[in-house]
Amino acid sequence: MTNPYSIKIAEVYREPEADEFFFxxxxxRTTGVKQLLEWLxxxxxxxxxxxxxxxxxxLVINDPLRYASGIKIKKR
Structure with a gap:
């Protein structure tokens, strides 16, 4: 799970909303994940x-990982 304090969204650091996920x-472009999202x-x-x-x-202190992608999931 993404550490909620490591993501800066739209110029303001905040916790991700419950329906936001970061990768x-x-x-x-990840086999399996793409098919899962399409299936949902x-x-x-x-x-x-x-x-x-x-x-x-x-921004992850002492960690080289950078979250580059995010999605928002809503129920129609």
């Missing part, structure tokens, strides 16, 4: 929206 790599949209009525890359800035 080190683009989930739509098609079969269970979820709307999955990418968070614009320019809105994500990752």
């Amino acid at each position: 080190l790599n683009d989930p739509y 949209e098609i079969n269970h009525g979820f709307e999955i929206t990418p968070i614009e890359k320019r809105k994500i800035k990752s």
Whole structure:
């Protein structure tokens, strides 16, 4: 799970909302994750929206990992 204090969203550090998820790599370019997201949209009525890359800035102290992608999931 993403540490909520390590993500900067739209110029302000804040906790991610319950429906926001962050990844080190683009989930739509990761085999398995892409299919899972598509399955949730098609079969269970979820709307999955990418968070614009320019809105994500990752700050992890003493850790080289950077969260580069994010998605927001809503039930239709």
